[in-house]
Amino acid sequence: xxxxxxxIIPTLAAGDSLPGxxxxxxxxxxxxxxxxxxxxxxxxxxxTRAVAxxxxxxxxxxxxxxxxxxxxxxxxxxxxxxLILHADTSLAPGWTGPxxxxxxxxxxxxxxxxxxxxxxxxxxxxxxxxxxxRRFGLPYGDQGLLLSRALYDAVGxxxxxxxxxxxxxxxxxxxxxxxIDATAITSAARYLKGGWARRGARNLLTLARYLAGADPxxxxxxxxxx
Numbered sequence: 001x002x003x004x005x006x007x008i009i010p011t012l013a014a015g016d017s018l019p020g021x022x023x024x025x026x027x028x029x030x031x032x033x034x035x036x037x038x039x040x041x042x043x044x045x046x047x048t049r050a051v052a053x054x055x056x057x058x059x060x061x062x063x064x065x066x067x068x069x070x071x072x073x074x075x076x077x078x079x080x081x082x083l084i085l086h087a088d089t090s091l092a093p094g095w096t097g098p099x100x101x102x103x104x105x106x107x108x109x110x111x112x113x114x115x116x117x118x119x120x121x122x123x124x125x126x127x128x129x130x131x132x133x134r135r136f137g138l139p140y141g142d143q144g145l146l147l148s149r150a151l152y153d154a155v156g157x158x159x160x161x162x163x164x165x166x167x168x169x170x171x172x173x174x175x176x177x178x179x180i181d182a183t184a185i186t187s188a189a190r191y192l193k194g195g196w197a198r199r200g201a202r203n204l205l206t207l208a209r210y211l212a213g214a215d216p217x218x219x220x221x222x223x224x225x226x
Contacts, residue, residue, distance in 0.1 A: 003035035004103065005146075006079030009057075010040050010069040014087035015047035017187060022055050024090040031096040034083075040073035042066070066141070067165030067216075070158040074149075082152055084145040088187035091144070095182040099146060107176045108147035110139035111184035118188040121196040128200070130179075137174045138207075141166035142186040151176065162220035164210045 007025060011018060018039075028034040037057040041048060042064030052059050060072050074082060081103060085091070091111065102109045113129045115122035133139035145166070155172040158165050170177060191199050206219055 003032055004079055005033050005081045005083050005099075006035055006074075006077035007037045007083045007085060008040060008070060008073035008077060009037065009085050009087050010042065010066050010073065011044060011048050011052075011087050012042040012064055013044045013046045013048065015044070015051050017088040018048060018051045018055075020090050021085060021087050022051075022057075024092075024095075027091075027093065027096050028099070031100070033096060033099065035079045036077065038073045038077050040069040040076075042069050065160060065162045067158045067162065067168070068160040070165060071160055074152065074157060077149075079149065081146065081148050084141070085184075086142050086144075086186065088189070089142050089144060090185050092183040092185055095180075098180050098182040102146060102178070102180050105178075106148060106151065107178045108145060108151060108173045109178050109180040110146070111144045111180050111182050113140075113143045114183050114185050115188040115191070116185050118191060118196065122188055122191070125191065125196060125200055133177075134179060137177050138167055138170050139177070142184065144184045145169070146180065147173070159216075161216035163206070163216045163223060164219065165216075167207065167210060 005028065009021065025034060025037065037055060038060065039052040039057045040060045049059060058076060060076055062069065062072055070084065110133055113126045115126055129140065129143065133143060159168050206223055210216065210219060
């Protein structure tokens, strides 16, 4: 029997972070869970492709739009289950057991968020993110997502949009989202650069605008301009 999981990672200038993300996947290889790793790139000009080739990953290139990159990645994947990860996110040791348990069902699952740095501020932001996911069914992409190909196809998959593609899919999956009892550790670099409170407020405002109907392309331009 072939391994069930295709891992899809959208990248853009992720040469420094991708090795750590990939290293955490070896646990899944040893457990016979991972069939392939698909890197869906948005035009990196660093060593991302070289890293992907060293890992033996499937490489896809195309326009930089995370929703579009994820759609292409899923289309190229052959697994019955899909594990979506950001390049700056690594699954904490021990993740395979909870994933196997989750795959006994049919719902989608997300991981518990933690930051690699940040002290109490990082823990506070992670606590809010995990609460938001649990109470409102809105995990972000840095929490990872595990779902069957059948469920992904049934809800229409990722929209080709540059921002909030994770929220769009999460809303489509409601109420078929469940927490997985394993941790996704993501980089705190953006928060350390922009400030924990300032970036958190910015993210919350962007989410509110999106849920109110703002165009994702306009939101992305505003988001990346700051």
